[in-house]
Amino acid sequence: MDLQGKRILVTGGAGLIGSRLATRLVADNDVRVVDDLSNGIRESVPEAAEFLQGDLTDEAVVADVVTEDLDAVFHLAADKYVNTDRPREQMEVNEAMTFNVLERMDEVGVDNVLFTSSSTVYGEAPMPTPEDYAPLEPISVYGASKLAEEGLLSVYAHSHDVTVWNFRFANIVGPRYGAGVVPDFVYKLQQDPESLTILGDGRQEKSYMHIEECIDAMCHVVERSEGEMNTYNLGTRTTTSVTRIADIVSEEMGIDPDYEYTGGDRGWTGDVPKMRLSVEKLSAIGFEPELSSDESVRRGVRDLLDGAENEPHLG
Structure with missing residues (x-):
């Protein structure tokens, strides 16, 4: 998908990665941001983006922000704490937000979604870990929630004609x-x-991967891969x-x-x-991380x- 002249919703767009991604996108696209500001900062959202504060576990909020004029949803909103003391809430919140977004996309005919997953879906796996490593056995509830969300995305990719870009992140710093x-x-x-x-x-x-290289890699993949379910590791060697x-x-x-x-x-x-992720698949489409x-x-x-x-x- 060419990232120019598009109407894009960024969920979690006031957070570290979401705000940087929104800032990159607004130069050439019409960007809407939604965030509940539980761990984001309103001032980080670029001024050129439309901003709505809301909780994506609320279907009414999702209906307001996921509209038929969108070309894509970049879904970054999540409870991100790997060592949470609220495991059941984390699982329920992350699954609910993703299911709500996907159901609404299907209802209004939006057929492109970018999702930020995590290296934690692999559990304790051999290194470097490739995208096709199996079995996926996460050892944290956060990893389990991300794996469950990936399952939902797979359903919509294969049964609802949605194009998915699924990114499994190393640790992102910025x-x-x-x-x-x-x-x-x-x-x-x-x-x-x-x-x-x-x-x-x-x-x-x-x-560890720097935020700017992370954003570069995400945009590179979106513009160069258009399969049903495009899963890529993002990290360093x-x-x-x-x-x-x-x-x-x-x-x-x-x-x-x-x-x-x-x-x-x-x-x-x-x-x-x-943890070290294989980035051979990323390299094969022309992106090589510059920073160690x-x-x-x-x-x-x-x-x-x-x-x-x-x-x-x-x-």
């Missing part, structure tokens, strides 16, 4: 406080630059350990804190200790520090 180890370390060390508590043993190792992230944050802040580890091979129940995982983390830390005085803390 200029916004929020959930995740990078902003968590920045925030903690701003409060106490002398010491840092690190969950687990610090050897957890994952792939390298990984970064939790201790290395602490080192990078400390270096960028110009401090030398003591580290204290809580122990164990993971930070919390449901945490995948090691370390470089992505460092750039994300600089983004956070540069914007710290102007951005509220959401995590």
